[in-house]
Amino acid sequence: MRSVLRDSVPTTAARTTSATAADGPASRRPAIGIDVEDLDIYYGDVHAVRGITLAIQAQSVTSIIGPSGCGKSTFLRSLNRMHEVAPGARVEGTVRVDGRDLYAPGVDPVLVRREIGMVFQRPNPFPTMSIKDNVLAGVRLNGTRLKKDEADTIAERSLRGANLWDEVKDRLNRPGAGLSGGQQQRLCIARAIAVEPQVLLMDEPCSALDPISTSAIEDLIGQLKDEYTIVIVTHNMQQAARVSDETAFFNLAGVGEPGQLIESGPTTKIFSNPDNPSTEAYITGRFG
Numbered sequence: 001m002r003s004v005l006r007d008s009v010p011t012t013a014a015r016t017t018s019a020t021a022a023d024g025p026a027s028r029r030p031a032i033g034i035d036v037e038d039l040d041i042y043y044g045d046v047h048a049v050r051g052i053t054l055a056i057q058a059q060s061v062t063s064i065i066g067p068s069g070c071g072k073s074t075f076l077r078s079l080n081r082m083h084e085v086a087p088g089a090r091v092e093g094t095v096r097v098d099g100r101d102l103y104a105p106g107v108d109p110v111l112v113r114r115e116i117g118m119v120f121q122r123p124n125p126f127p128t129m130s131i132k133d134n135v136l137a138g139v140r141l142n143g144t145r146l147k148k149d150e151a152d153t154i155a156e157r158s159l160r161g162a163n164l165w166d167e168v169k170d171r172l173n174r175p176g177a178g179l180s181g182g183q184q185q186r187l188c189i190a191r192a193i194a195v196e197p198q199v200l201l202m203d204e205p206c207s208a209l210d211p212i213s214t215s216a217i218e219d220l221i222g223q224l225k226d227e228y229t230i231v232i233v234t235h236n237m238q239q240a241a242r243v244s245d246e247t248a249f250f251n252l253a254g255v256g257e258p259g260q261l262i263e264s265g266p267t268t269k270i271f272s273n274p275d276n277p278s279t280e281a282y283i284t285g286r287f288g
């Protein structure tokens with residue numbers, strides 16, 4: 001499969017021939033940034049998000065925060081065209097990943113979704129599929145036929161990358177549904193990184209998890225950013241402060257108005273000395 005985003009990215013099968021489990025995904029290539037320019041997002045008549053311009057740094061974690069309904073998930077989903085599964089969804093403006101326009105004519109949204117991984121609020125492993133087959137599901141969906149040793153290599157590398165290997169290595173053929181919620185979420189992260197995406201999008205990945213599992217996922221995010229560009233939507237201010245390098249605060253322009261970006265910058269600055277009073281009011285819990 002030719003990469004829709006980069007000519008230079010070889011297929012997973014080609015990559016696995018030169019990679020070993022010990023290499024880990026880090027040895028492949030640098031992660032890449034995302035440039036969003038003047039982005040408006042609509043669902044039919046609903047103008048959900050207006051005029052977003054944001055440069056998302058490569059190999060870092062960017063948190064999207066803001067009150068309910070301000071368009072955080074919509075914005076996140078627009079970064080891999082996932083929002084388009086809703087009828088009538090469309091965008092104006094540009095999203096460039098590694099300089100390539102995601103919305104250029106001829107770009108197939110299905111391929112974009114395969115190359116830009118997404119982890120959802122609730123862990124969603126295929127329940128009857130084995131742990132190993134869950135990890136490999138995306139790779140196989142991409143049409144890659146794997147020999148057994150290639151499959152073993154990718155499964156181990158991905159599960160190690162998701163900090164799950166030691167817990168599941170003796171039960172790889174058991175169903176994914178037999179894992180705890182936190183393990184299932186790490187399995188979903190393993191599935192996402194198995195296809196070696198350039199970007200990982202996470203939509204409230206810890207909101208269904210207990211504090212210990214949340215902590216495990218947060219540690220994992222900290223490790224993954226060495227290899228991936230990560231964008232995370234979270235309602236948890238402490239989590240945004242803990243895991244992210246950059247933070248973008250979204251807010252509604254008014255009742256019935258679209259969401260917009262109020263300010264963005266280094267997380268330390270946004271949390272200690274934001275420019276906009278509404279950012280401060282939100283992060284100190286005075287609204288939202």
Ligand SMILES: Nc1ncnc2c1ncn2[C@@H]1O[C@H](COP(=O)(O)OP(=O)(O)OP(=O)(O)O)[C@@H](O)[C@H]1O
Nearest residue numbers: 043046048066067068069070071072073074075086
């Ligand atoms: N499929 C859809 N069809 C129509 N409108 C939608 C759809 N999905 C979201 N919206 C609208 O777009 C706006 C932004 O919603 P979105 O879910 O992106 O906000 P959010 O900030 O992620 O909210 P929350 O924090 O509550 O999850 C809202 O007005 C919402 O009602």
